[in-house]
Amino acid sequence: MEEFQFPAQTPAVAPRPTDENAIAVRNWLWSVAALVFLMVIVGGATRLTESGLSIVEWKPVTGVIPPLTQEQWVAAFEDYKKIPQYQEMFPNMDLAGFQYIFAWEWAHRLLGRLIGVVFALPLAFFWLRGRLPRGLKPKLLGIFALGALQGGIGWWMVASGLVHRVEVAQERLAIHLVVAAFIFSACIWVAGGLGPKKPSAIVSGRSRLRATGFVLLALVFVQLFAGGLVAGLRAGLVDNTWPLIEGALVPPAQDLFRLDPLWANFVDNPLTVQFTHRMIAYTIFALALAHFVDAGLHAQGRARRGAAIVFWHVAGQVALGIATLVFVDHVMIEAPHIEWPLAGTPHLALGLAHQAIGMAVLAVTTVQAKRLSEL
Secondary structure, eight states, X not given: OOOOOOOOOOOOOOOOOOHHHHHHHHHHHHHXXXXXXXXXXXXXXXXXXXXXXXXXXXXXXXXXXOOOSHHHHHHHHHHHHTSHHHHHTOTTOOHHHHHHHHHHHHHHHHHHHHHHHHHHHHHHHHHHTTOSOTTOHHHHHHHHHHHHHHHHHHHHHHHTTSSSOSSOOHHHHHHHHHHHHHHHHHHXXXXXXXXXXOOOOBOSOHHHHHHHXXXXXXXXXHHHHHHHHHHHHTGGGSOOOSSOBTTBSSOOHHHHTOSSSGGGHHHHXXXXXXXXXXXXXXXXXXXXXXXXXXXXXXXXXXXXXXXXXXXXXXXXXXXXXXXXXXXXXXXHHHSSSOOSOOTTSHHHHHHHHHHHHHHHHHHHHHHHHHHHHTO
């Protein structure tokens, strides 16, 4: 009688990630990018409504619950009354006004926590199920670490406005914005490398187009930092004429460089900060136009279409920036103190639109640079 033998068992092997897995990860990263985009817009509204200093404590976990009783609201308001912003800018603010600015800052912080959850939980799921494409883990861990750092940067920024100042330090605000922009761009960049590849034919000038795409992306980050300085200093209010500034295309040197040391003017002098922001915008516009023409002559497919999309986004952003500058609420500019709340002013709506289109410019330049890098 022949002895029965069990069939040999093959060792379990984790399935190799498929295009379906890559598409799922890509869609998840696009969702995270969309939340970061919303976070930046809410952050802009928080800045423009002077809401960023309304919560004077850093409670990463318990801070998710806002005041729920009258006593808790009064206690939170009393804490806010202790900082210079209330004492010097809004000494007549009532509890209802405080609740308004508190809501903006609380929503901003809540979105930050939500983004952390939306990033961490799916990351753990994809990782444990072996559904992450090869080489993606270090990139995703890097984005996650940057997100965790961003929370600390946010509190570092807020802390700068709680003592001896009525607003947060503009350089910290700019850093906070740029880190958010980098997280946003990184999610888009990584997502752009996932899923089926669609070739984009190039006739000639491959290296030149690729270099221009990367320089444009770098300049957008520089411009976002400059925009953060403009917002932090309210530098958009120092001169509301275009194309002239202080009556000239280039303001007098004694006005641009009145601070010592020289470098301080690029951070602390509102006129210099606004002028620099304008000059970077002109540079980006000229380079985007050159890239558009170059791609039109030497590229095909998505590379050509991407260059057109980048240019028209930049052109729209420049036009919106000029509108934001020219149509700013002059009553607010001429008042001896900033009027509050600002929610009803055209400046808020235009400022938020300008910030939103700025992030859209970052998105399309990221996509274009990623596509060109794969040629």
